[in-house]
Amino acid sequence: MSRPVSHLSIVRSILVKDLKEYGRDKLWAFLTVLVLVAFIVMYWVLPNSVDETITVAISPSFETMVETAADTAGAEVDSDRLDELVAGLEQEQGLAIVSVESAANIEALVAGDATAYVDGSQTIVVPKGARPPQGMQKADVNIGIVFPDDFLAATASGEKTTVQVFVDATVPEEIRVAMVGIVGEFAYAVAGDALPVAVPGPEEVYVVLGQDRLGDQVTPRESFRPLLAFMVLLMEGLVMSALIAKEIQQRTVSALLVTPATTGDVLAAKGIAGALSGLAQAVVLLAATGSLSVEPALVLTLMLLGAVMVSGVSMIAGSAGKDFIGTLFYGMLFMIPLLIPAFATIFPGSASAWVRVLPSYPMVQGLVNVATYGDGWSDTLPSLGALAAWCAGLFVVGWFILKRKVETL
Amino acid sequence: MSLKRTLKVLGKDFRLGPRSPIFMWVLFLPVFLTLVLQVVFGSLFEPEPRMGIVDFGDSQITAAFGRIEGIQLALLGDVAGLKAKVEANDLDAGLVLPVGFDDSVRAGVQPPLELYVGGESLASNRTILVATTLELIRDVEGSAPPVEVEIVALGKEALPISLRLVPLIVMYALVVAAVFLPAFSIADEREKGTLAALTVTPVRLSEVVTAKGMLGFVLAFAMAVFTLWLNSALGAQALALVVVLAVAAALCAEIGLIFGAAAKDVNGVFALIKGTGVLLIGPTIFYLFPDWPQWVAKLFPTYWIINPLFEVTIDNSGLGEVWQQVLIAVGIVALLAAPVMLLTRRLRGILAMA
Numbered sequence: 089m090s091r092p093v094s095h096l097s098i099v100r101s102i103l104v105k106d107l108k109e110y111g112r113d114k115l116w117a118f119l120t121v122l123v124l125v126a127f128i129v130m131y132w133v134l135p136n137s138v139d140e141t142i143t144v145a146i147s148p149s150f151e152t153m154v155e156t157a158a159d160t161a162g163a164e165v166d167s168d169r170l171d172e173l174v175a176g177l178e179q180e181q182g183l184a185i186v187s188v189e190s191a192a193n194i195e196a197l198v199a200g201d202a203t204a205y206v207d208g209s210q211t212i213v214v215p216k217g218a219r220p221p222q223g224m225q226k227a228d229v230n231i232g233i234v235f236p237d238d239f240l241a242a243t244a245s246g247e248k249t250t251v252q253v254f255v256d257a258t259v260p261e262e263i264r265v266a267m268v269g270i271v272g273e274f275a276y277a278v279a280g281d282a283l284p285v286a287v288p289g290p291e292e293v294y295v296v297l298g299q300d301r302l303g304d305q306v307t308p309r310e311s312f313r314p315l316l317a318f319m320v321l322l323m324e325g326l327v328m329s330a331l332i333a334k335e336i337q338q339r340t341v342s343a344l345l346v347t348p349a350t351t352g353d354v355l356a357a358k359g360i361a362g363a364l365s366g367l368a369q370a371v372v373l374l375a376a377t378g379s380l381s382v383e384p385a386l387v388l389t390l391m392l393l394g395a396v397m398v399s400g401v402s403m404i405a406g407s408a409g410k411d412f413i414g415t416l417f418y419g420m421l422f423m424i425p426l427l428i429p430a431f432a433t434i435f436p437g438s439a440s441a442w443v444r445v446l447p448s449y450p451m452v453q454g455l456v457n458v459a460t461y462g463d464g465w466s467d468t469l470p471s472l473g474a475l476a477a478w479c480a481g482l483f484v485v486g487w488f489i490l491k492r493k494v495e496t497l
Numbered sequence: 498m499s500l501k502r503t504l505k506v507l508g509k510d511f512r513l514g515p516r517s518p519i520f521m522w523v524l525f526l527p528v529f530l531t532l533v534l535q536v537v538f539g540s541l542f543e544p545e546p547r548m549g550i551v552d553f554g555d556s557q558i559t560a561a562f563g564r565i566e567g568i569q570l571a572l573l574g575d576v577a578g579l580k581a582k583v584e585a586n587d588l589d590a591g592l593v594l595p596v597g598f599d600d601s602v603r604a605g606v607q608p609p610l611e612l613y614v615g616g617e618s619l620a621s622n623r624t625i626l627v628a629t630t631l632e633l634i635r636d637v638e639g640s641a642p643p644v645e646v647e648i649v650a651l652g653k654e655a656l657p658i659s660l661r662l663v664p665l666i667v668m669y670a671l672v673v674a675a676v677f678l679p680a681f682s683i684a685d686e687r688e689k690g691t692l693a694a695l696t697v698t699p700v701r702l703s704e705v706v707t708a709k710g711m712l713g714f715v716l717a718f719a720m721a722v723f724t725l726w727l728n729s730a731l732g733a734q735a736l737a738l739v740v741v742l743a744v745a746a747a748l749c750a751e752i753g754l755i756f757g758a759a760a761k762d763v764n765g766v767f768a769l770i771k772g773t774g775v776l777l778i779g780p781t782i783f784y785l786f787p788d789w790p791q792w793v794a795k796l797f798p799t800y801w802i803i804n805p806l807f808e809v810t811i812d813n814s815g816l817g818e819v820w821q822q823v824l825i826a827v828g829i830v831a832l833l834a835a836p837v838m839l840l841t842r843r844l845r846g847i848l849a850m851a
């Protein structure tokens with residue numbers, strides 16, 4: 089005779105057994121840690137800034153050109169206006185202008201035979217293989233513009249000159265076209281030709297729509313964070329489905345049912361084990377990547393719901409496969425579509441309509457909005473609601489399919 | 498070891514193999530990866546400025562934008578839609594060209610420029626699109642430019658991303674066919690007991706293992722050729738391609754046999770693949786990022802199969818140019834033969850005791 093055992097303690101016992109079995113495989117446990125570490129390292133290796141500028145070397149310097157123009161006998165030059173135009177070009181967003189001494193330097197820089205190092209307005213060109221100067225920043229130059237010495241004076245007085253734009257062969261066509269446009273527009277301005285169109289303001293050619301993130305762009309590191317976190321969940325989902333398939337194949341799940349454990353207890357334990365193992369790793373990843381500093385409770389809620397959703401999918405895949413390889417195959421078939429929204433976050437712009445209806449989209453988008461754009465609970469409620477609905481739906485379907493499978497063994 | 502018995506086992510694997518989902522992986526993955534990597538992710542590595550135009554008057558600016566390589570052009574029907582797309586960062590910039598815009602520019606009326614830029618667009622993309630727009634408007638204006646701009650290109654042109662992705666896709670085809678297939682096949686047969694059952698027949702374990710290796714080799718070779726063809730990268734050096742692919746398939750098949758013989762079950766194989774996948778695929782990432790220190794790639798054993806393959810297919814190098822790399826790969830194949838034999842012997846002992 090024995091006293092009745094509560095469902096809670098049965099679920100706990102099965103859960104402990106599952107987690108022990110999971111940890112017993114030393115190789116598996118080691119490799120799980122290894123992959124987690126690799127993901128964390130990958131995150132920190134990714135660039136934490138976005139290079140928004142095109143670095144252009146010019147020769148001679150604008151200063152020299154203005155001085156030459158002022159010294160040119162007979163040239164009708166308004167030095168103040170030239171200074172203004174040059175300052176305008178130097179402050180052009182997206183362009184970083186580096187002045188070097190000679191046209192030969194420009195050719196060497198663009199051909200990769202020399203490197204430019206910059207400190208404020210000072211630039212040093214160092215031949216390939218030579219020691220770089222201390223305390224100066226390297227400038228990646230693959231475009232160089234060689235102006236004639238009398239460019240400003242000649243252009244201002246209506247004389248046509250030739251400007252050479254040296255480009256590395258890897259510079260794409262659109263940048264070459266833009267360079268022609270920039271030099272041309274500068275020359276028009278020097279010659280005193282107004283734009284053939286009316287622009288919104290004296291310094292504004294365009295109108296910015298949305299929050300201007302110039303200098304504060306989403307970095308590759310931030311873009312990859314949801315992908316890495318979701319991949320950890322999916323990997324564990326695959327493992328979970330393999331464990332379920334193994335229990336079905338070896339009929340250990342049937343053996344459990346002759347004990348006081350019900351099918352519901354077994355399924356609950358499986359679901360919790362799957363969600364817990366994935367969630368634990370995802371939390372480690374997020375903590376190690378400093379992603380829990382903003383709204384930690386909200387991030388953890390999103391990850392928990394994501395883990396439960398993946399657990400539901402694991403039950404479906406685990407029931408479908410006849411063996412490990414089959415389970416892996418079905419698991420991949422289910423998991424790859426779930427991965428698409430996470431990949432979509434790497435690309436600029438909003439996801440397509442069909443991506444937005446995928447179950448993992450609300451989780452990934454919620455994570456992006458919280459971790460990258462600083463959204464709070466109220467902003468994330470729609471994502472949380474949609475995710476909770478998907479989560480419940482997939483978990484119920486997974487539960488139902490696995491229950492049928494177990495009961496028909 | 499009997500070649501006849503080995504071929505018999507190989508024939509059985511070819512006959513019964515397609516029932517396994519792993520065969521589906523072998524056939525499906527190269528097509529899937531080609532589609533995903535080339536179509537979807539090609540744009541990730543070389544993002545192009547994206548311009549949207551609403552043209553109410555058949556402007557020559559629209560046609561000119563369409564001719565510029567490297568700018569993605571989207572033609573839209575309404576201004577609200579254009580502004581929404583620019584604001585959502587689906588476009589970097591949006592230009593509205595009203596009826597008679599070109600005529601107004603030519604007449605010197607200075608029509609208003611309606612140009613929108615997205616807040617999340619990069620500064621460099623803004624510069625490119627604005628400069629190009631003004632350049633094209635100047636073309637419409639028809640005035641003689643006050644300067645002659647001469648473009649001088651220096652150095653060697655970089656390979657397009659579609660070609661730099663080829664090593665990654667081919668390596669996956671090789672790994673799935675030559676590593677996954679033999680490894681899972683051995684572990685699966687061991688788990689199901691069919692491997693132990695074979696030991697009471699005249700077939701020797703070494704013959705079974707060799708047959709699994711040959712299966713991986715043949716399929717890897719075929720799938721690599723198929724993948725290269727799919728990516729239009731077969732090259733013109735047929736003999737060099739055959740030699741390099743044969744060595745590559747052999748090296749990968751040996752890794753598959755090592756995994757299969759070392760793991761106690763299919764879970765173990767999965768764990769080994771999960772843990773060592775980065776080492777197998779690692780060198781292919783360096784083709785995507787030419788600025789990375791390329792010598793690091795040489796530390797990976799698979800570099801010595803993937804780099805000659807890259808040179809033969811993409812650079813059209815012949816055997817005379819890649820023979821040293823192929824020789825190193827052959828050396829690795831010879832070295833790996835030892836663990837394959839040792840692990841097979843160990844597996845025989847385990848099966849005998851079971």
